[in-house]
Amino acid sequence: MAKIDPKLYGPNTRAVRAGQVRSAEGEHSELIFATSSYVFQNAAEAAARFAGDKPGNIYSRFTNPTVRTFEERLAALEGGERCVATSSGMSAILSTCLALLKGGDHVVVSRNVFGTTVVLFNNVLSKFGLKSTFVDLTDYAAWEAAIRPETRLLFLETPSNPLTEIADIKRLADLAHAHGCLLVVDNCFCTPVLQQPFSLGADIVIHSATKYLDGQGRCIGGAVVGGTKLLEDVFAFLRTAGPTMSPFNAWVFLKGLETLYIRMQAHCENAQQIAEWLEQQPQVEKVYYPGLKSHPQHKLASKQQSGYGGIVSFVVKGGQQAAWRLIDSTRLFSITANLGDTRSTITHPATTTHHRLTAEQRAETGITGGLIRLSIGLEDVADLKADLRSGLSA
Numbered sequence: 215m216a217k218i219d220p221k222l223y224g225p226n227t228r229a230v231r232a233g234q235v236r237s238a239e240g241e242h243s244e245l246i247f248a249t250s251s252y253v254f255q256n257a258a259e260a261a262a263r264f265a266g267d268k269p270g271n272i273y274s275r276f277t278n279p280t281v282r283t284f285e286e287r288l289a290a291l292e293g294g295e296r297c298v299a300t301s302s303g304m305s306a307i308l309s310t311c312l313a314l315l316k317g318g319d320h321v322v323v324s325r326n327v328f329g330t331t332v333v334l335f336n337n338v339l340s341k342f343g344l345k346s347t348f349v350d351l352t353d354y355a356a357w358e359a360a361i362r363p364e365t366r367l368l369f370l371e372t373p374s375n376p377l378t379e380i381a382d383i384k385r386l387a388d389l390a391h392a393h394g395c396l397l398v399v400d401n402c403f404c405t406p407v408l409q410q411p412f413s414l415g416a417d418i419v420i421h422s423a424t425k426y427l428d429g430q431g432r433c434i435g436g437a438v439v440g441g442t443k444l445l446e447d448v449f450a451f452l453r454t455a456g457p458t459m460s461p462f463n464a465w466v467f468l469k470g471l472e473t474l475y476i477r478m479q480a481h482c483e484n485a486q487q488i489a490e491w492l493e494q495q496p497q498v499e500k501v502y503y504p505g506l507k508s509h510p511q512h513k514l515a516s517k518q519q520s521g522y523g524g525i526v527s528f529v530v531k532g533g534q535q536a537a538w539r540l541i542d543s544t545r546l547f548s549i550t551a552n553l554g555d556t557r558s559t560i561t562h563p564a565t566t567t568h569h570r571l572t573a574e575q576r577a578e579t580g581i582t583g584g585l586i587r588l589s590i591g592l593e594d595v596a597d598l599k600a601d602l603r604s605g606l607s608a
Protein backbone atom coordinates (compact mmCIF):
# COMPACT_ATOMS: atom_id res chain seq x y z
CA MET A 215 0.00 0.00 0.00
CA ALA A 216 1.44 3.36 -0.99
CA LYS A 217 1.25 6.23 1.48
CA ILE A 218 -1.41 8.85 0.80
CA ASP A 219 -0.32 12.32 -0.25
CA PRO A 220 -1.63 14.37 2.69
CA LYS A 221 -1.91 17.50 0.53
CA LEU A 222 -4.73 15.89 -1.44
CA TYR A 223 -6.94 15.18 1.57
CA GLY A 224 -8.84 16.96 4.31
CA PRO A 225 -7.78 16.95 7.95
CA ASN A 226 -10.13 14.18 9.08
CA THR A 227 -8.78 11.87 6.39
CA ARG A 228 -5.19 12.75 7.29
CA ALA A 229 -5.89 12.03 10.96
CA VAL A 230 -6.83 8.42 10.23
CA ARG A 231 -4.66 7.61 7.21
CA ALA A 232 -1.57 9.83 6.81
CA GLY A 233 1.79 8.09 7.05
CA GLN A 234 0.46 4.53 7.01
CA VAL A 235 2.29 1.84 5.05
CA ARG A 236 1.03 -1.74 5.00
CA SER A 237 3.29 -4.76 5.11
CA ALA A 238 2.80 -7.78 2.81
CA GLU A 239 0.46 -9.22 5.50
CA GLY A 240 -2.17 -6.61 4.63
CA GLU A 241 -2.86 -5.58 8.23
CA HIS A 242 -5.56 -2.89 8.46
CA SER A 243 -4.18 -1.20 11.59
CA GLU A 244 -0.57 0.00 11.84
CA LEU A 245 2.07 -2.50 12.97
CA ILE A 246 4.07 -2.01 16.15
CA PHE A 247 7.67 -2.53 15.02
CA ALA A 248 9.04 -3.83 18.32
CA THR A 249 12.65 -4.04 17.20
CA SER A 250 15.76 -2.24 18.36
CA SER A 251 17.74 -2.79 15.15
CA TYR A 252 17.39 -3.84 11.50
CA VAL A 253 19.12 -6.50 9.41
CA PHE A 254 20.98 -5.74 6.19
CA GLN A 255 21.08 -8.06 3.20
CA ASN A 256 24.85 -7.88 2.98
CA ALA A 257 27.87 -5.88 4.13
CA ALA A 258 27.65 -3.49 1.21
CA GLU A 259 24.05 -2.60 2.07
CA ALA A 260 25.03 -1.98 5.70
CA ALA A 261 27.82 0.32 4.54
CA ALA A 262 25.48 2.18 2.18
CA ARG A 263 22.93 2.74 4.95
CA PHE A 264 25.54 4.00 7.40
CA ALA A 265 27.01 6.28 4.75
CA GLY A 266 23.53 7.65 4.11
CA ASP A 267 23.69 6.61 0.45
CA LYS A 268 20.71 4.31 0.81
CA PRO A 269 17.59 5.15 2.80
CA GLY A 270 16.41 2.66 5.40
CA ASN A 271 16.43 1.84 9.07
CA ILE A 272 19.59 1.13 11.04
CA TYR A 273 18.67 1.34 14.71
CA SER A 274 15.50 2.42 16.53
CA ARG A 275 17.19 5.30 18.34
CA PHE A 276 17.46 6.77 14.81
CA THR A 277 14.30 5.64 13.06
CA ASN A 278 11.45 3.17 13.58
CA PRO A 279 8.58 2.60 11.13
CA THR A 280 5.79 2.90 13.73
CA VAL A 281 7.32 6.10 15.10
CA ARG A 282 7.74 7.40 11.55
CA THR A 283 4.07 6.83 10.80
CA PHE A 284 3.16 8.89 13.89
CA GLU A 285 5.62 11.62 12.86
CA GLU A 286 4.26 11.82 9.33
CA ARG A 287 0.65 11.87 10.52
CA LEU A 288 1.25 14.66 13.03
CA ALA A 289 3.28 16.69 10.51
CA ALA A 290 0.39 16.29 8.05
CA LEU A 291 -2.10 17.56 10.65
CA GLU A 292 0.01 20.57 11.74
CA GLY A 293 0.95 21.42 8.15
CA GLY A 294 4.68 21.17 8.94
CA GLU A 295 7.30 19.71 6.61
CA ARG A 296 8.73 17.34 9.16
CA CYS A 297 8.08 16.00 12.65
CA VAL A 298 10.39 14.30 15.11
CA ALA A 299 8.79 12.31 17.94
CA THR A 300 10.28 12.44 21.43
CA SER A 301 9.96 10.55 24.70
CA SER A 302 7.92 13.35 26.34
CA GLY A 303 6.75 16.91 25.84
CA MET A 304 9.64 18.11 28.02
CA SER A 305 12.20 16.27 25.91
CA ALA A 306 10.65 17.90 22.82
CA ILE A 307 11.40 21.33 24.32
CA LEU A 308 14.83 20.23 25.57
CA SER A 309 15.79 18.75 22.18
CA THR A 310 14.65 21.87 20.31
CA CYS A 311 16.75 24.12 22.55
CA LEU A 312 19.87 21.93 22.62
CA ALA A 313 19.71 21.37 18.86
CA LEU A 314 19.13 24.96 17.79
CA LEU A 315 20.82 27.05 20.51
CA LYS A 316 24.24 27.34 22.13
CA GLY A 317 25.73 28.80 25.28
CA GLY A 318 25.51 32.59 25.31
CA ASP A 319 22.30 32.63 23.29
CA HIS A 320 19.23 34.26 24.79
CA VAL A 321 15.56 33.28 24.61
CA VAL A 322 12.39 35.15 25.53
CA VAL A 323 9.78 32.93 27.15
CA SER A 324 6.20 33.60 28.14
CA ARG A 325 6.07 33.45 31.93
CA ASN A 326 2.67 31.77 31.63
CA VAL A 327 4.05 28.52 30.17
CA PHE A 328 3.84 25.02 31.67
CA GLY A 329 5.60 25.07 35.07
CA THR A 330 8.26 22.48 34.22
CA THR A 331 9.17 24.47 31.09
CA VAL A 332 10.06 27.41 33.35
CA VAL A 333 12.18 25.07 35.50
CA LEU A 334 13.88 23.70 32.37
CA PHE A 335 14.98 27.16 31.25
CA ASN A 336 15.85 28.41 34.76
CA ASN A 337 17.55 25.39 36.34
CA VAL A 338 18.79 23.19 33.49
CA LEU A 339 19.49 25.15 30.30
CA SER A 340 20.93 28.05 32.34
CA LYS A 341 23.78 25.70 33.41
CA PHE A 342 24.88 25.56 29.78
CA GLY A 343 25.00 29.32 29.42
CA LEU A 344 21.59 29.76 27.83
CA LYS A 345 20.00 32.94 29.10
CA SER A 346 16.25 33.48 29.32
CA THR A 347 13.92 36.37 30.05
CA PHE A 348 10.31 35.76 31.07
CA VAL A 349 7.59 38.16 29.95
CA ASP A 350 3.84 38.41 30.31
CA LEU A 351 2.22 36.45 27.46
CA THR A 352 -0.01 39.29 26.27
CA ASP A 353 2.33 42.25 26.88
CA TYR A 354 3.71 42.79 23.35
CA ALA A 355 5.84 45.77 24.41
CA ALA A 356 7.51 43.54 27.01
CA TRP A 357 8.28 40.89 24.36
CA GLU A 358 9.89 43.48 22.15
CA ALA A 359 11.81 45.14 25.00
CA ALA A 360 13.22 41.76 26.09
CA ILE A 361 14.83 41.01 22.71
CA ARG A 362 18.63 41.49 22.68
CA PRO A 363 21.20 41.11 19.90
CA GLU A 364 21.91 37.53 21.10
CA THR A 365 18.23 36.54 21.26
CA ARG A 366 17.56 33.53 19.03
CA LEU A 367 14.13 32.28 19.97
CA LEU A 368 10.74 33.31 21.37
CA PHE A 369 8.75 30.61 23.15
CA LEU A 370 5.06 30.67 24.05
CA GLU A 371 1.93 28.69 24.81
CA THR A 372 -1.53 29.94 23.90
CA PRO A 373 -4.04 29.58 25.51
CA SER A 374 -2.04 29.75 28.72
CA ASN A 375 -2.41 27.38 31.63
CA PRO A 376 -4.52 27.76 33.76
CA LEU A 377 -5.95 31.24 32.98
CA THR A 378 -6.51 30.67 29.22
CA GLU A 379 -4.92 33.96 28.16
CA ILE A 380 -4.50 34.22 24.38
CA ALA A 381 -1.47 35.63 22.55
CA ASP A 382 -1.56 36.84 18.96
CA ILE A 383 0.72 34.29 17.27
CA LYS A 384 0.94 36.26 14.00
CA ARG A 385 2.02 39.40 15.82
CA LEU A 386 4.71 37.58 17.81
CA ALA A 387 5.90 35.69 14.70
CA ASP A 388 6.36 39.03 12.89
CA LEU A 389 8.23 40.42 15.91
CA ALA A 390 10.47 37.35 16.10
CA HIS A 391 11.29 37.44 12.39
CA ALA A 392 11.97 41.18 12.41
CA HIS A 393 14.76 40.41 14.90
CA GLY A 394 16.04 37.27 13.16
CA CYS A 395 14.55 34.99 15.84
CA LEU A 396 12.51 31.80 15.65
CA LEU A 397 9.00 31.58 17.08
CA VAL A 398 8.29 28.32 18.92
CA VAL A 399 4.67 27.56 19.90
CA ASP A 400 3.68 24.83 22.36
CA ASN A 401 0.36 23.80 20.76
CA CYS A 402 -0.58 21.29 23.42
CA PHE A 403 -3.86 22.89 24.55
CA CYS A 404 -5.35 23.47 21.11
CA THR A 405 -3.83 20.67 19.00
CA PRO A 406 -3.81 21.19 15.21
CA VAL A 407 -7.58 20.72 15.29
CA LEU A 408 -8.18 24.11 16.90
CA GLN A 409 -5.05 26.09 16.04
CA GLN A 410 -2.53 25.98 13.21
CA PRO A 411 0.53 27.98 14.33
CA PHE A 412 2.41 27.48 11.03
CA SER A 413 -0.32 29.31 9.12
CA LEU A 414 0.27 32.23 11.53
CA GLY A 415 4.02 32.31 10.99
CA ALA A 416 5.40 30.02 13.73
CA ASP A 417 8.67 28.22 12.90
CA ILE A 418 8.41 25.29 15.32
CA VAL A 419 5.42 23.62 16.97
CA ILE A 420 5.94 21.61 20.16
CA HIS A 421 3.62 18.95 21.51
CA SER A 422 3.18 17.03 24.67
CA ALA A 423 1.46 14.03 23.06
CA THR A 424 0.65 12.98 26.61
CA LYS A 425 -2.33 15.33 26.60
CA TYR A 426 -4.94 15.57 23.83
CA LEU A 427 -3.02 13.68 21.12
CA ASP A 428 -3.31 10.49 23.18
CA GLY A 429 -6.36 11.92 24.88
CA GLN A 430 -6.94 8.85 26.97
CA GLY A 431 -4.25 9.22 29.62
CA ARG A 432 -2.15 6.20 28.65
CA CYS A 433 1.33 7.26 27.51
CA ILE A 434 3.99 9.94 27.84
CA GLY A 435 5.36 11.35 24.59
CA GLY A 436 6.11 14.50 22.64
CA ALA A 437 6.95 15.90 19.24
CA VAL A 438 8.71 18.74 17.45
CA VAL A 439 7.25 19.85 14.11
CA GLY A 440 8.73 22.35 11.65
CA GLY A 441 10.63 22.98 8.44
CA THR A 442 12.98 20.33 7.03
CA LYS A 443 16.15 22.34 7.70
CA LEU A 444 15.50 23.12 11.36
CA LEU A 445 14.16 19.63 12.01
CA GLU A 446 17.28 18.05 10.52
CA ASP A 447 19.23 19.53 13.46
CA VAL A 448 16.61 18.40 15.99
CA PHE A 449 16.69 14.90 14.48
CA ALA A 450 20.52 14.84 14.59
CA PHE A 451 20.42 15.81 18.28
CA LEU A 452 17.80 13.17 19.08
CA ARG A 453 19.63 10.45 17.21
CA THR A 454 22.75 11.20 19.26
CA ALA A 455 21.24 12.05 22.65
CA GLY A 456 18.45 9.48 22.59
CA PRO A 457 15.18 10.83 24.10
CA THR A 458 13.21 9.13 21.33
CA MET A 459 9.64 7.79 21.35
CA SER A 460 9.06 4.07 21.81
CA PRO A 461 7.22 2.23 19.00
CA PHE A 462 4.51 1.12 21.41
CA ASN A 463 3.83 4.70 22.51
CA ALA A 464 3.84 5.83 18.87
CA TRP A 465 1.18 3.24 18.12
CA VAL A 466 -0.98 4.40 21.04
CA PHE A 467 -0.66 8.00 19.82
CA LEU A 468 -1.63 6.92 16.29
CA LYS A 469 -4.83 5.46 17.73
CA GLY A 470 -5.30 8.75 19.61
CA LEU A 471 -4.87 10.85 16.48
CA GLU A 472 -7.57 8.83 14.71
CA THR A 473 -10.21 10.23 17.07
CA LEU A 474 -8.59 13.63 17.68
CA TYR A 475 -11.00 15.63 15.53
CA ILE A 476 -14.20 14.25 17.02
CA ARG A 477 -12.79 14.33 20.54
CA MET A 478 -11.68 17.97 20.34
CA GLN A 479 -15.10 18.95 19.02
CA ALA A 480 -16.78 17.20 21.96
CA HIS A 481 -14.31 18.67 24.49
CA CYS A 482 -15.09 22.16 23.16
CA GLU A 483 -18.86 21.68 23.21
CA ASN A 484 -18.86 20.32 26.76
CA ALA A 485 -16.44 22.95 28.05
CA GLN A 486 -18.51 25.79 26.55
CA GLN A 487 -21.62 24.54 28.35
CA ILE A 488 -19.80 24.12 31.66
CA ALA A 489 -18.19 27.58 31.38
CA GLU A 490 -21.51 29.31 30.64
CA TRP A 491 -23.19 27.45 33.49
CA LEU A 492 -20.40 28.25 35.98
CA GLU A 493 -20.66 31.93 35.10
CA GLN A 494 -24.25 31.88 36.40
CA GLN A 495 -23.47 30.27 39.76
CA PRO A 496 -23.59 32.70 42.72
CA GLN A 497 -20.65 30.96 44.45
CA VAL A 498 -18.41 31.59 41.44
CA GLU A 499 -16.46 34.85 41.33
CA LYS A 500 -14.95 34.58 37.84
CA VAL A 501 -14.70 32.11 34.94
CA TYR A 502 -11.77 31.90 32.53
CA TYR A 503 -12.72 30.39 29.16
CA PRO A 504 -11.91 31.88 25.73
CA GLY A 505 -15.37 30.91 24.45
CA LEU A 506 -17.09 33.31 26.86
CA LYS A 507 -17.92 36.84 25.69
CA SER A 508 -16.54 38.02 29.04
CA HIS A 509 -13.06 36.67 28.16
CA PRO A 510 -10.78 39.66 27.44
CA GLN A 511 -9.38 38.06 24.26
CA HIS A 512 -12.57 36.37 23.06
CA LYS A 513 -12.33 38.14 19.68
CA LEU A 514 -8.70 37.14 19.13
CA ALA A 515 -9.47 33.56 20.16
CA SER A 516 -12.34 33.48 17.65
CA LYS A 517 -10.04 34.67 14.88
CA GLN A 518 -7.00 32.57 15.73
CA GLN A 519 -8.65 29.33 16.86
CA SER A 520 -11.41 27.25 15.33
CA GLY A 521 -12.64 26.25 18.80
CA TYR A 522 -12.04 27.31 22.38
CA GLY A 523 -10.64 24.10 23.87
CA GLY A 524 -11.45 21.91 26.85
CA ILE A 525 -9.82 23.81 29.70
CA VAL A 526 -12.06 25.91 31.96
CA SER A 527 -10.74 27.68 35.05
CA PHE A 528 -12.79 29.51 37.67
CA VAL A 529 -12.51 31.21 41.03
CA VAL A 530 -14.83 30.20 43.86
CA LYS A 531 -15.71 32.65 46.59
CA GLY A 532 -14.02 31.78 49.89
CA GLY A 533 -10.43 31.22 48.75
CA GLN A 534 -8.39 28.04 49.12
CA GLN A 535 -10.64 26.55 51.80
CA ALA A 536 -13.70 26.77 49.56
CA ALA A 537 -11.74 25.51 46.55
CA TRP A 538 -10.43 22.45 48.40
CA ARG A 539 -13.90 21.74 49.80
CA LEU A 540 -15.33 21.82 46.28
CA ILE A 541 -12.57 19.59 44.88
CA ASP A 542 -12.95 17.06 47.70
CA SER A 543 -16.72 16.85 47.33
CA THR A 544 -16.69 15.96 43.62
CA ARG A 545 -17.25 12.28 42.83
CA LEU A 546 -16.86 12.21 39.04
CA PHE A 547 -13.99 14.61 38.37
CA SER A 548 -10.57 12.98 38.85
CA ILE A 549 -8.33 14.92 41.22
CA THR A 550 -5.18 14.93 39.10
CA ALA A 551 -2.87 17.50 37.56
CA ASN A 552 -3.16 15.87 34.14
CA LEU A 553 -5.38 17.26 31.40
CA GLY A 554 -6.64 16.48 27.93
CA ASP A 555 -8.24 13.18 28.90
CA THR A 556 -11.62 11.68 28.03
CA ARG A 557 -12.26 11.82 31.80
CA SER A 558 -12.75 15.25 33.33
CA THR A 559 -10.07 16.32 35.78
CA ILE A 560 -10.01 18.93 38.56
CA THR A 561 -6.88 20.69 39.85
CA HIS A 562 -6.02 23.32 42.46
CA PRO A 563 -3.16 25.14 40.64
CA ALA A 564 -1.92 27.23 43.59
CA THR A 565 -0.99 24.13 45.62
CA THR A 566 -0.05 21.73 42.79
CA THR A 567 1.04 22.78 39.29
CA HIS A 568 2.03 26.28 40.46
CA HIS A 569 3.19 25.51 44.04
CA ARG A 570 6.77 26.47 43.20
CA LEU A 571 5.79 30.12 42.67
CA THR A 572 6.11 32.46 45.63
CA ALA A 573 2.87 33.84 47.08
CA GLU A 574 3.79 37.15 45.47
CA GLN A 575 4.29 35.61 42.02
CA ARG A 576 1.00 33.76 42.35
CA ALA A 577 -0.87 36.95 43.24
CA GLU A 578 0.83 38.74 40.34
CA THR A 579 -0.15 36.03 37.83
CA GLY A 580 -3.68 35.48 39.12
CA ILE A 581 -3.14 31.98 40.57
CA THR A 582 -5.25 32.70 43.64
CA GLY A 583 -6.34 30.30 46.40
CA GLY A 584 -9.87 30.11 45.05
CA LEU A 585 -8.78 29.20 41.51
CA ILE A 586 -9.76 25.77 40.18
CA ARG A 587 -8.80 24.33 36.78
CA LEU A 588 -11.05 21.88 35.00
CA SER A 589 -10.12 19.79 32.00
CA ILE A 590 -13.51 18.90 30.60
CA GLY A 591 -13.81 15.35 29.32
CA LEU A 592 -16.39 13.47 27.34
CA GLU A 593 -18.87 12.58 30.09
CA ASP A 594 -22.49 13.80 29.95
CA VAL A 595 -22.53 17.52 30.70
CA ALA A 596 -25.53 17.03 33.01
CA ASP A 597 -23.46 14.64 35.14
CA LEU A 598 -20.53 17.04 35.30
CA LYS A 599 -22.82 19.91 36.30
CA ALA A 600 -24.45 17.81 39.01
CA ASP A 601 -21.01 16.89 40.36
CA LEU A 602 -19.90 20.54 40.46
CA ARG A 603 -23.25 21.68 41.85
CA SER A 604 -22.91 19.43 44.88
CA GLY A 605 -19.38 20.76 45.32
CA LEU A 606 -20.44 24.39 45.07
CA SER A 607 -23.10 23.95 47.72
CA ALA A 608 -20.80 21.91 50.00
Ligand SMILES: *Cc1c(COP(=O)(O)O)cnc(C)c1O
Pocket residue numbers: 302303304305328331371375400402403421422423424425434435436
Ligand atom coordinates in the same frame (compact mmCIF):
# COMPACT_ATOMS: atom_id res chain seq x y z
C1 LIG B 1 2.26 18.54 29.92
C2 LIG B 1 2.79 19.66 29.16
C3 LIG B 1 4.13 19.69 28.77
C4 LIG B 1 5.11 18.60 29.15
O1 LIG B 1 4.81 17.40 28.53
P1 LIG B 1 5.20 15.96 29.14
O2 LIG B 1 4.69 15.02 28.12
O3 LIG B 1 4.53 15.85 30.48
O4 LIG B 1 6.68 15.94 29.28
C5 LIG B 1 4.56 20.76 28.00
N1 LIG B 1 3.72 21.77 27.67
C6 LIG B 1 2.43 21.76 28.04
C7 LIG B 1 1.55 22.89 27.62
C8 LIG B 1 1.92 20.73 28.81
O5 LIG B 1 0.63 20.76 29.19
